[in-house]
Amino acid sequence: MPETAPTPKQAPAGEATPKxxxxxxxxxxPAQGEQPQDKTKKHGRKPAGEQPANGEQPxxxxxxxxGEQPxxxxxxxxxxxxxxxxxxxxxxxxxxxxNAAPILDSQxxxxxxxxGENGRNPANQPANQNGEEQNGGQQNGGQNAQQGGDQGRKPxxxxxxxxxxxxxxRAAQEAIKTEKIVPVTQEKGKRLERAPxxxxxxxxxPKGVDVxxxxxxxxxxxxxxxxxxxxxxxxxxxxxxxDVYYEDLPQGRTRETVERDNGFRIVTIRNRxxxxxxxxxxxxDGREYVLSYVDERSYQDEEDWRxxxxxxxxxxxxxxxxxYILDSEDVESPDDYYTFLxxxxxxxxxxxYSINEVKRSARVRDIARRIDLDTLNFEFGSSSISDxxxxxxxxxxxxxxxxxxxxxxxxxxIEGHTDAVGTPEANLALSDRRAEAVAEALTNAFGIPPxxxxxxxxxxxxxxxxxSAPNRENRRVAIRRITSLVAPVASNN
Numbered sequence: 001m002p003e004t005a006p007t008p009k010q011a012p013a014g015e016a017t018p019k020x021x022x023x024x025x026x027x028x029x030p031a032q033g034e035q036p037q038d039k040t041k042k043h044g045r046k047p048a049g050e051q052p053a054n055g056e057q058p059x060x061x062x063x064x065x066x067g068e069q070p071x072x073x074x075x076x077x078x079x080x081x082x083x084x085x086x087x088x089x090x091x092x093x094x095x096x097x098x099n100a101a102p103i104l105d106s107q108x109x110x111x112x113x114x115x116g117e118n119g120r121n122p123a124n125q126p127a128n129q130n131g132e133e134q135n136g137g138q139q140n141g142g143q144n145a146q147q148g149g150d151q152g153r154k155p156x157x158x159x160x161x162x163x164x165x166x167x168x169x170r171a172a173q174e175a176i177k178t179e180k181i182v183p184v185t186q187e188k189g190k191r192l193e194r195a196p197x198x199x200x201x202x203x204x205x206p207k208g209v210d211v212x213x214x215x216x217x218x219x220x221x222x223x224x225x226x227x228x229x230x231x232x233x234x235x236x237x238x239x240x241x242x243d244v245y246y247e248d249l250p251q252g253r254t255r256e257t258v259e260r261d262n263g264f265r266i267v268t269i270r271n272r273x274x275x276x277x278x279x280x281x282x283x284x285d286g287r288e289y290v291l292s293y294v295d296e297r298s299y300q301d302e303e304d305w306r307x308x309x310x311x312x313x314x315x316x317x318x319x320x321x322x323x324y325i326l327d328s329e330d331v332e333s334p335d336d337y338y339t340f341l342x343x344x345x346x347x348x349x350x351x352x353y354s355i356n357e358v359k360r361s362a363r364v365r366d367i368a369r370r371i372d373l374d375t376l377n378f379e380f381g382s383s384s385i386s387d388x389x390x391x392x393x394x395x396x397x398x399x400x401x402x403x404x405x406x407x408x409x410x411x412x413x414i415e416g417h418t419d420a421v422g423t424p425e426a427n428l429a430l431s432d433r434r435a436e437a438v439a440e441a442l443t444n445a446f447g448i449p450p451x452x453x454x455x456x457x458x459x460x461x462x463x464x465x466x467x468s469a470p471n472r473e474n475r476r477v478a479i480r481r482i483t484s485l486v487a488p489v490a491s492n493n
Contacts, residue, residue, distance in 0.1 A: 196254050241260060
């Protein structure tokens with residue numbers, strides 16, 4: 001049975017209507033002349049490709065970034081972006097607008113690596129999360145370039161036809177051979193007096209991780225030619241708990257147990273760096289639901305983090321854009337959210353990934369379809385969500401609740417995104433707070449258990465519209481159902 005999220009006696013500032021937090025030098029107010037988004041619909045869907053709204057154009061005289069070319073197979077002279085390799089436009093749909101960004105995040109990574117985008121990065125360092133500026137860009141679906149200094153000499157890897165998309169989550173995991181999962185509470189631990197590494201800045205990190213900046217309760221770190229934002233999800237998960245305690249486990253791991261008034265326990269095992277290895281919800285009757293699990297043999301405490309997407313061929317998207325991305329402005333019925341979210345991944349999953357692996361790898365995230373909540377408006381440079389805006393989450397919250405009744409172990413990734421105005425670091429922190437604000441609202445206003453939600457900010461790395469100007473479509477939150485990527489589906493059914 002699904003757990004009902006704890007009902008707060010009184011939500012403190014930062015929950016249902018999160019406190020306004022202004023990011024230093026983050027998104028600025030739009031340039032004079034920026035128009036509101038055009039909400040005109042066409043059969044409830046946008047044309048194929050990620051197109052900017054009609055009323056929202058780049059600043060006067062702005063041209064596409066130097067070196068920007070259409071995807072492989074397209075013509076650079078016709079002014080139209082080609083469809084994703086392996087994806088034919090649906091009959092009757094127009095090609096993408098020339099300012100539209102690639103559909104897949106891994107494509108955006110590959111193109112950025114190839115053209116050295118985002119020259120505003122400090123000291124010409126790599127861009128933020130999953131947006132490292134490297135050579136060897138590819139337009140064919142975007143396998144993340146190999147790490148190191150020879151990326152530019154790596155041959156382009158062609159997409160592999162993996163057949164039609166899986167029909168359901170179980171089919172998506174056919175290639176995974178998971179051994180019997182040991183109950184999360186079975187291993188004996190030593191009780192700790194306090195929570196380990198409560199200060200996110202002081203968290204133990206692998207060798208080679210540099211802390212670039214601290215912005216409020218967020219830390220911007222650079223690791224293996226990547227820059228990304230780190231935050232602590234413990235306050236969100238432990239708020240309102242009856243009891244919280246921690247135990248030391250062998251190999252530097254820790255186990256956190258959150259006991260709720262309703263009798264449920266949320267048990268999380270983390271490695272020495274705070275990455276989640278296993279998280280389960282245990283019902284009052286003792287039934288364990290595995291929310292996330294990764295085989296430690298495939299997720300070692302490596303000194304240098306390696307993108308698991310490097311083990312995968314570039315994605316070949318064989319479904320129409322409208323079946324891969326659901327724009328909230330095009331939703332005609334609240335049931336559309338459920339119909340879309342219940343769809344399985346677009347390709348078979350080769351192994352289970354940790355939550356952090358999914359967050360950090362654009363290629364792995366691309367396996368899961370996404371909802372763009374482009375109707376949710378934030379104040380400029382702020383993570384505040386007004387009560388009016390919170391109500392716009394009703395449809396997606398109802399869909400999540402319905403899915404959780406079928407499988408209480410569902411996990412939803414909430415992504416925060418900004419436009420390209422402001423500094424990359426400030427936008428990373430701002431986008432992460434926005435993602436957290438949406439998660440807080442889903443829990444406090446609609447009762448979605450916090451452990452079923454995980455958040456990550458990506459700043460300006462994955463623009464929906466290719467422009468460095470203020471753009472409303474780029475200021476968005478996205479949601480993916482990543483259950484099939486992080487948990488053995490069969491164990492929860």
